[in-house]
Amino acid sequence: MEQREFLKIIKACRRRMYIADFLKSSVSALSIGAGTGILFQIAAFFVPLYYADLYMMLAFILAELSVLAVMVVRRTTMEQAALRMDGFGFEERIVTAYEHLDQEGTLVGLQREDAMRQLREHRDKIHIPVMPSLKRTALLFLLLVCSVGLSLLPSAAKERAGELHRIREEAQGKEDEIEEFMEALEQLEQEQLTKEQQEALQEMMESLESSLSEYQQAVSEEMLSAASQKLDYKYENMSSQLSNLMQELQSGAGVSIASADAMQEIAEQLAKMQEGKLARGDGDGKGQGGSNGDDQMGQQKGVGDGSGQGGAGDRNGQNGQSGDGNGGGQNGQGEGSGSGEGRGTGSSGTPHDYVSVPNAVADSGNLTGNIGSHETSEYFRAQNGLNWEGEHTSLEAVIGSYEQNAYEGIAAERYPSGMEDIIKEYFASFNN
């Protein structure tokens, strides 16, 4: 056997060892990756973890990348290969011969010849398996199946994670939008404005900041919806305020045209956005449509000149108890009957003209909790006071109050003739 052939055999062995090492390490690393993925998936059952699947994939990729890095750094050497070959009964002949390949001497030469002879005669004994053990492979397969299976299993936490993600995405869009407006407002030349006008602008900024914070803290649909409603309201207000401001500026002397144009642009943009929102509300007509729905609350907060706006609800009250969105009255009055969900926005000239919005009213399909069990009813408190928690009032008390008002109305002849019996019949139905 020539020296070249001797080296060739060792190289072939080294290659096999390298592949075997790579496969073995890969299986081990992927098993660790799968194990980590399983941990992520298990965690996703208990805590909202929207990216659990992505993390699992990342664990796999990282594991494999680390194997590749290790394999590049820690390459199998010829000595290691020779030593491995010696493990098949060559009694360290091959590694000794390899290490002393460039040396001369009687003993060294004899040793080399002996090693090559042994290798020639017993080469068939060398068997370096390339594939990883069945046990390891089976374990990896099992872990993979478990991780994929767990990722497919639904759970409340996963649903919640999805919901949170959607909320976050939506909120992020809004945050960007608000930041854009705030930037536009900041860029306005305020030197030409009066103190009152500057204060108004500052209030707008603060108001937008408050909305930004609300979006940042939004963790539920309700909070997001409340924030959106509040923002719509603010947009509407700001649009009119900016239009007024622009007109004031245009009528004044020495006003920068650029500044007025910028205001005009912002106002138009806000108005457009508001219109877009309203258009969507009109089309929906279910629940969202009502505005200034609760006339009592509208009066409470909508001081004086509240002008209710909103989409047109169903007059017959299928979808909104207070769903009449015309709200044309000064007090934002609305009336309606029936069941459904109604939300309204009262507006007024004063910046903090808020209304309360119940979480769910009327239509039993939209109610949460049992009618008779008030403890389970839900309400929420929104930041910055647009919404606040309602009081728990029993259905009987509500009906009783309405009934009393109705009978007082009948006594005071406030209703058209012929309606008394209908009203009485209506309330009598609750007593049965």
Next chain:
Amino acid sequence: MAELDRSRLQDPAYMAQRIAACEREIQKGIIGQGELIRQVILAMLTGGNVLLEGMPGLGKTRLVSTIGKVFDLSFKRIQFTPDLMPSDVTGTNIIIKNEQGSSFSFERGPVFANLILADEINRATPKTQSALLEAMQEHTVTVGNVSHVLDEPFFVLATQNPIESEGTYPLPEAQLDRFMFKLLVRFPTREELKGIVALTEGGSEPVIEKQMDGEGLLAARALVNQIPIAEAVMDYLLEIIMETHVPNPHIREGASPRAAQALIRAARAKAFIEGRFNVSFQDVKEAAYPVLRHRIIPGFDAISAGITEDDIITRILEAKTALAGR
């Protein structure tokens, strides 16, 4: 017997065959004790001294005299006793009177031989024991101001009785370290005992023939020293020695650097005697016991737990199995 071909003294394969023939010849005169014979030959191939430990009557003297015959070496036996003086070992200057007048002449002691059997070495006083130190290590004897070089090859095979401790002077660690091997002479099996009795009582003594001579042995030793060792094997060997110095409740004192040298030589000799020209992990493992067992001083924990030096070596070898690539 085939006469030693002096033209082939540098031929490793031929010399390995001759050593193997020596082993077989010794086994003709010694029933059993194959491992012991092998270890003694290994020590001779590396120029090391051997301490034999075993009960009396196990054939230690017979073994040494047989080796002397097979290797054609001069053999002297020194019975160590408490009253043995150093000069009784090394020799002394005596006054010679002749026609020219009186003069001192060095009278060689029994140490001047190729093969010395120091029987029951632990019975002599430390002073006499140490008289052997220089001979064992330097292969010289100094009397007065004159150093006398001993004949090569020179080997000391000392024996000691492990049971009788009364009236004995245990060999100090420094002197123990000068023995390359400590070999345990085990009691023969029943079959071996039967063979021994048959051989010595009534039977005809086998004719032991010379297979080698001192020159051949020295040539073989030179060849052994050239045997290459792979780096991995050397690392393994050194790790074994280093492991004896790792804090261990069973070890009071670990092996000296001389132990590493002895282990390398012994492993080489073992490979050579097996007709191989490289050292394997197995060679190192097998050589570790005779090389280390007298160089590792067991701690109190080991003694109280009945753990022997061989047990400690076994544990060290097991701990280093991964290094051996097995």
